[in-house]
Amino acid sequence: MANILVVDDELGIRDLLSEILNDEGHSVDLAENAMQARNARQSSNYDLVLLDIWMPDTDGVSLLKEWAMAGTLSMPVIMMSGHATIDTAVEATRIGAISFLEKPIAMQKLLKAVEQGLARSSGAQQAASAPAHVPAGLPSGVVAMGNGAQSVVHAIEIAEQLPVSHQGFNLDRPLREARDGFEKAYFEFHLAREGGSMTRVAEKTGLERTHLYRKLRQLGVDLGRNKRNG
Numbered sequence: 085m086a087n088i089l090v091v092d093d094e095l096g097i098r099d100l101l102s103e104i105l106n107d108e109g110h111s112v113d114l115a116e117n118a119m120q121a122r123n124a125r126q127s128s129n130y131d132l133v134l135l136d137i138w139m140p141d142t143d144g145v146s147l148l149k150e151w152a153m154a155g156t157l158s159m160p161v162i163m164m165s166g167h168a169t170i171d172t173a174v175e176a177t178r179i180g181a182i183s184f185l186e187k188p189i190a191m192q193k194l195l196k197a198v199e200q201g202l203a204r205s206s207g208a209q210q211a212a213s214a215p216a217h218v219p220a221g222l223p224s225g226v227v228a229m230g231n232g233a234q235s236v237v238h239a240i241e242i243a244e245q246l247p248v249s250h251q252g253f254n255l256d257r258p259l260r261e262a263r264d265g266f267e268k269a270y271f272e273f274h275l276a277r278e279g280g281s282m283t284r285v286a287e288k289t290g291l292e293r294t295h296l297y298r299k300l301r302q303l304g305v306d307l308g309r310n311k312r313n314g
Contacts, residue, residue, distance in 0.1 A: 087130050088130060088198070089113050089133045091114075091117075097187070101134060104191060122147075134164055135163055137163055137172060137176070144165075160204050161182065162201055163183070165187060170263055182201055186290055193290065267299075271299070274289060280307065
C-alpha cells in the first residue's frame with residue numbers, strides 16, 4: 085500500500101481517482117488547490133503525487149518548480165491536464181515530473197503510470213540508503229546531478245522507444261518546427277501500423293477522434309496515403 089496525494093480542482097476527478105486508487109489498496113489524500121497541496125506535503129510524506137496543471141490559485145507546474153527549488157520534491161510526481169501543450173509537458177518533465185496523463189484519464193493508463201511511479205519511488209529509496217556507485221566510464225559528477233540527470237535519462241528512454249527511422253530528426257531548427265516534425269512522424273507511424281484506422285490510432289494515442297482529425301490536418305498528414313499504404 086502506498087500513500088498518494090491527488091491534487092485537482094475538479095471534485096469529480098478527485099473522487100474518481102480516489103475511488104480507483106483506494107480499490108487498489110492505496111491510501112489517498114485529496115487537495116483541491118496548491119495551498120491544500122502545500123499543507124498536505126508539509127504534514128505527510130507521500131510515495132506519489134498526481135498533480136493537475138491548471139488550478140485556480142497556483143498552476144501545477146509552478147507548484148512542482150516550488151517543491152523542486154525547496155528540495156522537497158522527494159516523491160515521484162505525475163502531471164495531469166486536459167489542455168496542456170507539449171511545451172508544458174516537456175517543462176514539467178525537465179523540472180522533475182516522471183509522467184504526464186491527459187484527461188479524460190483512462191483507468192488502464194492511470195494504473196500503469198501509478199505502478200511505474202511507485203516502482204521508481206521504491207528504487208529511489210533503496211538507492212538513497214545504498215552507497216553511491218558510479219558506473220564504469222561515467223564521470224563522478226553524474227551521481228550528484230539529481231533530478232537533472234534523471235530528466236536526461238528519461239529523455240533518452242523516450243527516444244529509445246521511437247522507431248529507428250524516426251530518431252534522426254534535424255534538431256538544428258526552431259523548436260516549433262522540430263516539434264511539428266516529430267508529431268507528424270509519430271502519427272504517420274501509428275497510422276501506417278494500424279492500417280489507416282482512425283479508431284485504433286485514437287485508442288493508441290489517447291486522443292478523441294475529433295481532436296485527432298484536427299491535429300492531423302494541422303500537421304498536414306496525408307490520410308489517403310496512409311490508408312493506401314495500410
